[in-house]
Every structure is written in structure tokens, then in C-alpha cells.
Amino acid sequence: MNLKNELYDAWKLDEQAKRQLLPIEQVTIAYTLLTLVLILIFWGDMFHPGTLLLQRILILSGIGAFYLLHRRLPSEGTRFLRNLFPLTLLGFWYPDTFEFCQLFSNKDFLFADADNALFDCQPSLEFPHMLDSKAWSELFHMGYFSYYPMIAVTIVAPLFRSRRLFEKTAFIVMASFFLYYGIYLFLPVAGPQFYFQAVGADQVAAGHFPMLGDYFRTHTELINTGGHEGFFRSLVEFTQEGGERPTAAFPSSHVGISTILMVLLYRHNRRIFYTFIPFFVLLCCSTVYIQAHYLVDVFGGFASAALFYPFTRWLYSQLHVKSYHNHGHNHRRHHRNYPPHGGKYFTSL
Secondary structure, eight states, X not given: OHHHHHHHHHHHHHHHHHTSOOHHHHHHHHHHHXXXXXXXXXXXXXXXXXXXXXXXXXXXXXXXXXXXXXXXXXXXXXXXXHHHHHHHTHHHHHHHTHHHHTTSOOOHHHXXXXXXXXXXXXXXXXXXXXXXXXXXXXXXHHHHHTHHHHHXXXXXXXXXXXXXXHHHHHHHHHHHHHHHHHHHTTOOOOOHHHHHHHHOHHHHHTTOOOOOTTGGGTXXXXXXXXXXXXXXXXXXXXXXXXXXXXXXXXXXHXXXXXHHHHHHHHHHOHHHHHHHHHHHHHHHHHHHHTTSSOHHHHHHHHHHHHHHHHHHHHHHHHHGGGSHIIIIIHXXXXXXXXXXXXXXXXXXX
């Protein structure tokens, strides 16, 4: 009788768990709904609000489709797809922030002036002049481009150790991105590569940083400023052509996210962590070298990472209480006397 009750309880918990949204789904839905509300509020001021609204309906429908697929065909594979789908949207959300921040007055003049006041120069102009050669250019562009494989490797590597570790890592990375995007929605800072070409070299040299208001609302082009051509520079320019907009400069998500990635790797995969150290250093320096960021943006990236990493860990612990393996999987493991496989990595992440 006890065995029958235990089996029934396990089945009941499994059924409850299947109905729960995964933490990564919950945070994606929350950000999607936030931007949806903003679209409705600023409908009359946005360029293509109908298209933006349709995109969010499709995203929510995609999450719902994979959720229903997993309920109909519960397996590790369909659960993986539920985690994977939100991650595939990262390339969409970044340029999407421009659709919102262009509604507000540009703030680049504040950050350019801050660099000037703190360092008595514009580091994003002086740095590439100090190291003006094709070798340095390629090295820093390689560092900048390494951002993308760093994200992929950090998220995928835990799959070979523990599914739970993979899900927590994916959540921390995704939620951190959403925290940065949430800032970019309301803080329109384009960065030196856009701002300096808009105000002109003479103004910058004179230490004058004028307010541009809504200039970038209708000027989104990124002009090639010359320099040393090369393979990695062409890769960076290719990615910029596909998704770069005059947005998302402060704080630097390249610096912030890569810092969070390095913390994750340090905690659960030291070999990859040590491999990525030189790329991490080059990446942080390259954000200023290629004029994507002011130097204060870099410091903002480090500071924000120090806040976002513990917050996303805490948030996962709150949302994870209702997840599948916390209801069904752990219950079954208790009654079948399973060892805590992967527990070391899960609890220490």
C-alpha cells in the first residue's frame, strides 16, 4: 500500500512539474511582456509597432509550442528544446532595444564628457592611435569576435556534465542579457563609433560634446572610418552590419556578460576558464579599441556584472523551486535512493 501511494505521489508530482514553465521560459516571457506593454504605451511614436507586436506574439507562441510538445512527448530532448528556443532569440533582442531607446533623447554627450573629464582625452581615439598596426588591429578584433564563441562554449559545456548545470548556466546568461537590455530600452547611448562621426572630429578634439536629441532616430548608419583591413575585422564588421544599432553602449554588455561567463567557467570548468583568459582580456580592451564603447562603459560593465551575477543566481533559486527536477526528479531520486549526480556542480554554480 505504501509503495502504491509513493508511486501515485511521484506520478502526481511529475504531472504538476510538466505544467510548470522552466525558469528560462519565465524570464523570457517576462521581458517579452515588458516590451509588449511599452509598445502599447508608445504605439503612436514607434516606427513599426504592429510588426513589433507581431514578433512578440510569435515569440510567445514559440515558447508555448515547445511547452506543449514537451507535455505531449516528455523527454530530455524536448526539455532541451524548451531551454534552447529562448537562447536562439539573443540575436533578435539586441537590435530590438533601439526601437525603444530611440524614443528618448540621446545621452552620449554625458559619457563622452565623462571620459574626457576622467582621462583628459578620449581613450577610444587615443588607444587605436597608440597601437596603430594591422597586427594589433587583428588581435583586438579577434578578441571582440571571441565574445560569440565564449557565450556558446560556456552554455554548451555543462551539457557534458549535468543537465541541471546546463539549465542554470543558460538561465544566468539569458537573465543577465535581459537585465542589460532592460537598461538599454531607456538609456540611449550609441557609443563613440556612432556619436563621434555624428558630431565631427573638430568638436571632439575641442572637447565639445553637443546634445544630439533624437538625431539617431533617423541616422542609424555606421560609417567605415578606415584603418587596417583584415580577416577578424571583416568578421566583426559582418556581425555589425547584421545587428549593430546606435544603442546599448552603457554599460558594456560585452564586458559585463563576458565577465559573468568567466565567473561561470571558473566555478565549473577551470580548463576552459584558463583557455579563455587571454581572449577575455583582449575582448575588454577591444571594446574601446574599435570605438564601440567609451572607457566608462567598460567600468560600467564590470560593476554591473558584479551585481547581475549574484542576482540572477538568486532569481534562479526562486524560480527553480517549481521546475521539473525540483518536483518530480528529486522526488523519484529520494524514493529510488539515487546518488546526487551532478549535485556538486549544481549547488556551487
